[in-house]
Amino acid sequence: DGxxxxxxxxxxxxxxxxxxxxxxxxxxxxxxxxxxxxxxxGLRLIYYxxxxxxxxxxxxxxxxxxxxxxxxxxxxxxxxxxKNPTAFYLCATHRGTDEKLFFGSGTQLSVL
Amino acid sequence: xxxxxxxxxxxxxxxxxxxxxxxxxxxSNFYAxxxxxxxxxxxxxxxxxxxxxxxxxxxxxxxxxxxxxEGYSYxxxxxxxxxxxxxxxxxxSYSSASKIIFGSGTRLSIRP
Numbered sequence: 001d002g003x004x005x006x007x008x009x010x011x012x013x014x015x016x017x018x019x020x021x022x023x024x025x026x027x028x029x030x031x032x033x034x035x036x037x038x039x040x041x042g043l044r045l046i047y048y049x050x051x052x053x054x055x056x057x058x059x060x061x062x063x064x065x066x067x068x069x070x071x072x073x074x075x076x077x078x079x080x081x082x083k084n085p086t087a088f089y090l091c092a093t094h095r096g097t098d099e100k101l102f103f104g105s106g107t108q109l110s111v112l
Numbered sequence: 113x114x115x116x117x118x119x120x121x122x123x124x125x126x127x128x129x130x131x132x133x134x135x136x137x138x139x140s141n142f143y144a145x146x147x148x149x150x151x152x153x154x155x156x157x158x159x160x161x162x163x164x165x166x167x168x169x170x171x172x173x174x175x176x177x178x179x180x181x182e183g184y185s186y187x188x189x190x191x192x193x194x195x196x197x198x199x200x201x202x203x204x205s206y207s208s209a210s211k212i213i214f215g216s217g218t219r220l221s222i223r224p
Contacts (some may be wrong), residue, residue, distance in 0.1 A: 042216035050209045097205035098144040100158030
């Protein structure tokens with residue numbers, strides 16, 4: 001099936017630990033995004049990538065890092081510098097900004 | 113940081129009533145406006161992507177209008193049903209390769 005796969009569905013982080021969230025797509029879309037949702041709030045942009053080997057910071061990039069070595073993959077690392085990582089993380093892709101975003105099913109990250 | 117405002121923040125509507133809510137965004141260099149519906153425990157689903165001033169789009173009982181000169185869009189739901197209960201998100205973009213920033217959403221609850 002074509003689509004976006006996010007894994008894991010649930011993730012727990014210990015203090016001081018880096019964790020990586022996976023996002024894989026087989027839609028052949030150039031652009032990929034990472035958003036964060038906190039309870040009762042909307043989606044905030046962490047990082048986005050319009051093309052392989054290039055990515056840009058969103059509004060809340062501090063404490064996060066990404067890579068875009070392949071078109072299909074856009075992993076997000078939550079580093080120990082992110083002091084409040086508990087949130088729901090969504091990955092999304094699209095062909096162009098005048099076309100709709102497709103979303104993965106999300107990863108819920110919690111701190112132990 | 114791009115200022116995208118959605119109002120009201122939440123809305124309770126009686127089943128069968130019609131309702132509408134607003135998305136306001138900076139109009140300068142506008143490119144496209146997205147609307148999404150986000151139901152609990154699901155991924156956001158695209159409703160409309162609109163680009164032209166004065167554009168109107170319709171999907172079943174839901175429709176949207178766009179004013180790019182003044183920077184706002186309205187979403188209308190006619191004859192609300194319980195399945196319309198969701199958070200409705202809007203997101204403008206400002207070029208074919210710009211980031212997509214979401215408003216904080218309007219949470220709609222339908223009372224049976």
